Amino acid sequence: MKDTPGWASPGSAPSDGQEPGTSGPAEQPDQPTPAQPADQPGPQSQDPGSKWSKEQPPPAQWSAPGGSPGPGQAPPPPPPGPGWGSRPPGGYGGGHGNWQGPGGHGGWGGQWGGPPPAAKPGVIPLRPLGVGEILDGAVSTMRTYWRTVLGISLTVAVVTEIVVILLQGLVLNDRTSTEALNDPSATLGELTRALGDALLSSGVVFLISLIGTVAATALLTTVTSRAVLGKPVTTAEAWGDARPRVVKLFGLIFLLLLIAVGVAFVxxxxxxxxxxAGGGAAGAGLIVLGSLCTSVVALWLMIRFSLASAALMLEKQGIMKAMSRSAKLVRGSWWRVFGIQLLATIIANIVAAIVVIPFGFLAAALSGDGVSGFLEGTGDFGWTFLIISGIGSVIGSMITFPITAGVTVLLYIDQRIRREALDLELARAAGVQGYGSGTADSTPGS
Incomplete structure (x- = not known):
């Protein structure tokens, strides 16, 4: 008798004197087998396998996979064709190569085409988003609701730029001077004073621009959140939703700005x-080195709290609670959030620069010392220059406001979908029937 294991059919054990792997009764020509009554169970009936259902096919009709049929057996029927509920031609164990998954890859689901796509009632599908989908969602919002988006952006940009032009033309140009910065023979006092004037002028312009950015973000957050649901919104409706939160949003932005400046100053x-103490060169080196080191910390904090504005506007939270929500949503995804926001900022600024730079050269050519004075920083920035360059800045802001605000809101929604299954609530709010019953595509984006 051989000791090699073979194939045994389920529900039956090999008879005495029968080798495993044979499909018929063991042949023993030299030793006759005494007959047994037909209704008396044989010795193999005590095997645990005999406890299977009595309707199991007899052992003689089983054969090993891929083996030839035994004596007196009919060949097995051909495998059924592909279709619902059918077994693949290669068998479940070794035939996985015949299955075609979504996109033509091997895997389950080839015969039915994979799960259906996620619901998309608005500008994004209701599932974890990829980088391209977030950027496309921001652009789609601007394209689909262009009247509302461009109306808000244009209004905020025009008001902001008018204030900047008036301050620069009436106040800053007369009271500040930066000519000493281009003078090699300037004394330390003159350089310090000129640097202070430059910082003052830049700081005032930045502050006004920041106020405009906050206002645009507040209004565009409402528009983008409605666009996700596929619901249009007018400028009046956006202002009505955002107005109760604008003051808190200003407080949040100024608090974040104060934190960043404070960390850099430390x-x-x-x-x-x-x-x-008298170490001029050493002190300047330490200032630069210390500012660079703490700027990294400030950047980390700003990205950590970058979703706070969306949380404050959409969740109706307070300032501290919104910052806490942002920190929770960004935790573990800092590099991803940073990369997407950096990419969106670069794209928006490149597109805006294509418009703003030609207006700057045109303004310089029509005023003061011409383009050469503009490039050297010694030109007379009069009213002509301020007005023409201001028009370019307004057009550039109309591009940057919707993209940066839209990306921030969609990042916030994406992080909540990944962590809190917000897509289910969004689907219910959009009126999608049957969403969340296991039929939606939940493949996360990158």
């Missing part, structure tokens, strides 16, 4: 102390 304190 890094510059050692250098300032050394400079005051």
């Amino acid at each position: 890094g510059a304190v050692p250098g300032i102390l050394v400079a005051l």
Whole structure:
């Protein structure tokens, strides 16, 4: 008798003297087998396998996979064709190569085409989003609801730019001077004073621009959140939803700005102390080094709290609660959030620069010392220059406002879908029937 294991049919055990793997009774020509009554179970009936259903096919009709049929057996029927509920031609165990998954790859689901796509009532599908889908959603919002989006952006940009032009033309140009920065023979006092004037002028313009950005973000957040649901919104409706939260949004932005400046200043304190003690060069080096180090910390904090504005507007939260929500949503995804926002900022600024730079050269050519004075920074920035360059800035803001605000809102929604299954609530709010019953595509984006 051989000791090699073979194939045994389910529900039956090999008879005495029968080798495993044979499909018929064991042949023993030299030893006759005494007959047994037909109704008396044989010795193999005590095997645990005999407890299977009595309707199991007899052992003689089973054969090993791929083996030839035994004596007296009919060949097995051909395998059924592909279709619902059918077994693949290669068998379940070794025939996975015949299955075609979604996109033509091997895997389950080839015969029915994979799960249906996720619902898309608005500008994005209701599932975890990829980078391209977030950027496309922001652009689609601007394209689909262009009247509302461009109307808000144009209004905020025009008001902001008018204030900037008036301040620069009436106040800053007369009271600030940066000519010493281009003078090699300028004294330390003159350089310090000129640097202070430049920082003051830039700081005022930045502050006004920041106020305009906050206002645009507040209004466009409402528009983008409605666009996700496929629901249109007018400028009046957007303002009605955003108005109760605008003051808190200003407080949030100024608090984040204060945190960033405070962290950067802490890094510059050692250098300032050394400079005051008489170490001019060493103090300046420490100021630069300390500011660079703490700027990294400030950047990390700004990305960590970058979704706070969307949380404040859409969840109706307070300032501290919104910052806490942003930190929770960004946790574990800092690099992804940073990369997407950086990419969106670069794209928006490149597109805006294509418009703004030609207006700057045109303004310089029509005023003051011409283009050469504009490039050297010594030109007279009069009213002509301010007005023409301001028009370019308005057009550029109409592009940057919707993209940056839209990406922030969609990032917030994407993070909540990934962590809190917000897509189910959005589907119910959009009126999608049967969503969340296991039929939607939940493949996460990158």
